Amino acid sequence: MSQMQQAWIDFCEELKGSVDYVFADDQVTESPIDEAEGVRHVVRSLVKACLATFENADPRLPELAWFHPSKMGLDNPDALYQSAPIDLVHDYEFSGNIGSVAYLGIALMSMKWGTGDFEFVRNIHVSELGADENGNFTVTLSSQPDPGTTGRPWFQLPAKRTSLLVRQFFSDWESESLAALSLRCLSEDPPASRITPEQLASKLRSVAAEVNRVPPFWNSYYREHIDxxxxxxxxxxxxxxxxxxxxxxxxxxxxxxxxxxxxxxxxxxxxxxxxxxxxxxxxxxxxxxxxxxxxxxxxxxxxxxxxxxxxxxxxxxxxxxxxxxxxxxxxxxxxxxxxxxxxxxxxxxxxxxxxxxxxxxxxxxxxxxxxxxxxxxxxxxxxxxxxxxxxxxxxxxxxxx
The missing domain is CATH 2.60.120.1600 (Jelly Rolls)
Known part of the structure; x- marks a missing residue:
């Protein structure tokens, strides 16, 4: 059996029990539909974990991608959520147009759902972006000090790996225009575009761990209201x-x-x-x-x-x-x-x-x-x-x- 075959079998074995909490004797389900929704929540978490782990995980090629439906932790119906991985050993150019949404929130934070292991590195207020009269802006995110030669806002941040999370909240769904945003790593180090067997096995383990952890965490968190x-x-x-x-x-x-x-x-x-x-x-x-x-x-x-x-x-x-x-x-x-x-x-x-x-x-x-x-x-x-x-x-x- 090849290394990849074994990695896949291990992945499937780790996922087998991911829905057990849905059918637990003390669960608050009232119908088979509730159970079906519980399983759907696990599947949605699997999709989200796969996308974040396999398709948007390289901080040198960050994609400020929206994710829908996230369907966890009471995601906001008024929102467009976007996230991208960044590693602040590199410099990044963050640019775009702020649009006219009711609220535009920009945060640098680590996100390990279900563990409580969150770290806010910095919130960036819209007023700090230095947008022009048309709403356009360009800023730099870096662990290096501002050289004073760019003529644009410069945010010096800790040299650590984190994520850029954007929240766009719409009050008027029909008329407000979304913020058009772009994120680019300024590193000249060419990234690898293919995956190694070792990387694949590691990512599969990471996905399985998240799927086993996150859905029951949210169910348990909200059930505490009853207690x-x-x-x-x-x-x-x-x-x-x-x-x-x-x-x-x-x-x-x-x-x-x-x-x-x-x-x-x-x-x-x-x-x-x-x-x-x-x-x-x-x-x-x-x-x-x-x-x-x-x-x-x-x-x-x-x-x-x-x-x-x-x-x-x-x-x-x-x-x-x-x-x-x-x-x-x-x-x-x-x-x-x-x-x-x-x-x-x-x-x-x-x-x-x-x-x-x-x-x-x-x-x-x-x-x-x-x-x-x-x-x-x-x-x-x-x-x-x-x-x-x-x-x-x-x-x-x-x-x-």
Whole structure:
């Protein structure tokens, strides 16, 4: 048997038990569909690990590639995520146009999902890029001091291997233009384009280890809400964000509010919150595995450009059946999972108030006609259908699909 055959057999053996946690006796699955989604989460993690390990792993040929669907750790429905490996023993040119997205976040950070082994090297604020009046910029990332001869921003950073992570958050999916970004290693050292048997075996081991580690990590992390009694309630939210938000890959200039939801048919969770002054905010649903639920074809998320407020108050209805309100989050058959708010650069961190109600009790709890999609049932169905069609077009356009 060849070395490569043995490496492949070892890889398959290491992956065999990667779905065992999905079928554990203490798992919170309620149906075969939940189990199927758990296995799909493992497969998605396998795809993501393979792409990052085999196709975009050379820091001398970095690809600032977007990844979709990442479907882990409650990925943001409003986002375009991009990542590239870099090794700051080399110099890099980072350039492009900042576009008009609601939030553009740029971070240098190591990302070892599921281990808690995250290290933020530096956040780069858009204002530091030195963009011209048209939004164009060019900066240098280097471990060397600024020679003072380039005439452009220079970021001196530790000489270590890390990743460049870009978050682009869209509030208006249809009109905001994405940032067009490029990353180039300035090293003249020619990279190897082919893979050796030893490298292949090592990468296969790395992929298997990530797939065995990451999906159960997120499931376990979100299930802790149940253990702490944080179900259909945000009472646990503190007025200041935790200092370790970056240890889970979160944006360090962003506060979060999340809880577990458990909503039966015929029920609705009404959430009310005063929206703070902030650069960007959203609310979304996720399943028991930490996957964002279908936000392309269903209204399972809302943001400042999509929701209707009542004098600064956001009222969101979470239910299976469509109650006919603008601010409805569609469970899509997922009766348990996560609700997550993001508040980006907010002046205060609000605490949402959640109430579990019968569907028929919603009208008395929803003041103001602005909450109603439309008074006529047929028109409401048409309005919802049109909104979902626009949502799908805008989402797929974002990813050039």
């Amino acid at each position: 702490r009694g944080e179900v259909n309630s945000f009472e646990h939210i503190e007025p200041t964000p935790p200092e370790d938000v970056g240890s889970l890959g979160g944006a360090t200039d962003q506060a979060y509010a999340e809880c577990w939801y458990d909503i039966s048919p015929g029920q609705a969770l009404l959430i009310e919150v005063e929206v703070p002054d902030c650069v960007y905010w959203n609310v979304q649903l996720g399943d028991i595995w930490g996957q964002s639920t279908d936000w392309v074809n269903r209204q399972s998320s809302l943001n400042a450009g999509q929701a209707v407020l009542d004098n600064g108050t956001l009222r969101v209805v979470v239910s299976e059946a469509d109650p006919g309100y603008n601010n409805w989050l569609d469970l899509g058959g997922c009766t348990q999972g996560q609700i997550l708010f993001r508040w980006n650069q907010a002046n205060v961190i609000p605490k949402p108030v959640a109430r579990l109600l019968a569907i028929e009790d919603l009208p008395a709890a929803m003041p103001g006609s602005e909450a109603v999609l439309t008074a006529d049932a047929r028109s409401a169905a048409d309005a919802r259908s049109a909104a979902l069609a626009r949502r799908r077009r805008a989402a797929l356009t974002r990813f050039r699909r």
